[in-house]
Amino acid sequence: MHLLLIEDDLDLGAALQRALMGHGYACTWVRSVKDARSQVQAFEQFACLVLDLGLPDGEGLEVLRAWRRDGVVVPVIVLTARDAVASKVSGLDAGADDYVIKPVAPEELASRIRAVTRRAAGQSSSAWSFGSMRIHIGRREVSQNDVPIPLSPKEFQIIEALARHAGQVVTKHRMAELLQPYGDPLAFSTLDWHIHNLRRKLGAGTIQTVRGVGYFLGE
Numbered sequence: 001m002h003l004l005l006i007e008d009d010l011d012l013g014a015a016l017q018r019a020l021m022g023h024g025y026a027c028t029w030v031r032s033v034k035d036a037r038s039q040v041q042a043f044e045q046f047a048c049l050v051l052d053l054g055l056p057d058g059e060g061l062e063v064l065r066a067w068r069r070d071g072v073v074v075p076v077i078v079l080t081a082r083d084a085v086a087s088k089v090s091g092l093d094a095g096a097d098d099y100v101i102k103p104v105a106p107e108e109l110a111s112r113i114r115a116v117t118r119r120a121a122g123q124s125s126s127a128w129s130f131g132s133m134r135i136h137i138g139r140r141e142v143s144q145n146d147v148p149i150p151l152s153p154k155e156f157q158i159i160e161a162l163a164r165h166a167g168q169v170v171t172k173h174r175m176a177e178l179l180q181p182y183g184d185p186l187a188f189s190t191l192d193w194h195i196h197n198l199r200r201k202l203g204a205g206t207i208q209t210v211r212g213v214g215y216f217l218g219e
Contacts, residue, residue, distance in 0.1 A: 001047040001117065001160065002026040002178060006036045007079070008056050012102075016050075019106035024140060025113070033058035045177055046074055047117050047164060050109070053080040053091070061094050068095035075116040079104065114138055121164045128163055130218055133202065135163050142202070149201050154179060154194055162207065162217040171214035 003020060007013040008031045020027045028046075030036050033055050039046075053060035064076060078096040080087070091099045097116040100109065114126060114137055121128065128135040132145045140156050142149045151159070161178050162170060170178075176186040195207055195215065208216050 002028070002045055003113065004036070004039055004046045004049045005029045006050065006055070006060070007052045008032065008054070016106070016109070020110065023106065023110040032056055033063055036063060045174070048113050049074055049076045050079050051076055053078060053082060061090060064094045064096060075120045077112055077116060079109070117164065121166065130163065130166065133206065135159060144202055151198070151201065155198050158194055158198060162215060166217055169210050169214045169216045175214060
């Protein structure tokens with residue numbers, strides 16, 4: 001899962017990025033409104049945005065309102081020291097999916113990220129069900145008919161990405177970027193090899209191909 005962290009404090013931003021990566025997330029960290037806006041074209045790559053409100057070149061709440069007006073539907077968690085009830089109400093009314101007061105334990109933030117992304121994917125628990133397959137997001141495990149299926153980290157990332165976009169075709173280009181957010185996108189041949197291995201482990205009908213476009217989960 002790829003996150004965008006928008007936090008201007010150097011020490012806190014670095015600590016949060018390390019902690020979130022330690023929980024298995026890819027995490028891009030920016031420190032200003034300008035840098036956050038520069039990511040807008042890539043928002044579809046992010047599963048969640050974590051947004052500080054007091055940024056050096058603008059107000060995070062206005063940025064959030066603008067994103068929602070522009071149709072950005074990615075889950076947003078506001079992370080701020082502003083603990084007044086009025087501030088919480090303003091943040092949630094502006095379109096935040098959660099409002100978290102600093103300081104926050106990394107374990108709690110990771111749990112809240114799982115909660116908002118779970119709701120965004122239309123799932124009601126941390127174990128996502130797709131027919132006979134269950135995906136345990138927090139534990140990064142997959143089972144088929146209650147039998148655990150050992151997957152490599154990349155294979156789990158593919159299943160997770162497809163599950164988050166259930167009912168949609170995920171293009172090869174987008175999938176390659178999701179799997180390798182910090183560098184050159186994964187080669188399509190490598191992606192095809194991972195898909196082949198997943199079908200062998202989970203069943204041929206688990207992942208469907210739209211020829212020349214991409215993949216989707218299920219029939």
